[in-house]
Amino acid sequence: MDSRSDSGAGPSGPTGPQTACAGPWWRARFILSGGGALAAVCLLVAAPLNAQGLPDPLTTTPGDPVRGEAIVTDPQHGLCTLCHEGPFPQVPFAGNLGPDLTGVGARRAVPELRQQIVDSRIGNPDTIMPPYYTTDGRERVGARWQGATMLRAQEVEDVVAYLASLTGDMP
Numbered sequence: 577m578d579s580r581s582d583s584g585a586g587p588s589g590p591t592g593p594q595t596a597c598a599g600p601w602w603r604a605r606f607i608l609s610g611g612g613a614l615a616a617v618c619l620l621v622a623a624p625l626n627a628q629g630l631p632d633p634l635t636t637t638p639g640d641p642v643r644g645e646a647i648v649t650d651p652q653h654g655l656c657t658l659c660h661e662g663p664f665p666q667v668p669f670a671g672n673l674g675p676d677l678t679g680v681g682a683r684r685a686v687p688e689l690r691q692q693i694v695d696s697r698i699g700n701p702d703t704i705m706p707p708y709y710t711t712d713g714r715e716r717v718g719a720r721w722q723g724a725t726m727l728r729a730q731e732v733e734d735v736v737a738y739l740a741s742l743t744g745d746m747p
């Protein structure tokens with residue numbers, strides 16, 4: 577399965593077709609790393625940014641919250657429940673290294689949710705949450721994810737749509 581095949585650019589933001597690699601964070605990383613390898617990564621995985629510097633939708637197909645829930649609550653797929661509890665009683669043993677996701681759709685705007693999933697290190701460079709839609713600078717990557725993003729573009733959108741739907745208390 578080629579996880580890059582659906583990484584096509586989504587609609588471009590109000591300031592035109594910028595990519596994540598054009599942002600200040602990426603530029604700094606690019607200079608620090610001396611170029612080559614990261615440039616390849618940037619070409620491979622480039623999340624379009626909006627005027628606030630947050631990633632725009634990665635796909636033209638809107639996220640599906642039902643598929644997103646399946647990804648989030650499957651401990652083998654999203655791995656989210658290793659660290660997050662939430663309004664999903666079907667997951668018996670969720671971890672609590674990260675915040676409870678209950679009501680996160682009310683606390684956070686959609687572009688912020690997307691950024692957290694795409695690359696949580698932008699908000700918190702020391703985060704333990706894995707970056708799900710970049711291959712840059714990851715350490716200790718399981719064989720399954722070598723050279724591939726942990727989620728595909730459409731899967732990120734599905735997860736974001738599900739998180740955005742979590743606006744209430746526990747069901």
Ligand code: HEC
Binds near residue numbers: 674675676693696
């Ligand atoms: C290894 C632990 C870990 C995993 C796995 C993980 N997260 Fe996180 N997550 C965290 C931590 C810790 C934070 C707190 C903020 C930070 O460090 O970035 C966080 C923050 C968040 C936030 C912001 C919450 C808020 O209240 O603002 C969201 C949303 C989120 N994670 C969703 C997910 C989703 C969805 C997945 C799976 C696709 C996932 N996380 C996987 C540890 C994890």
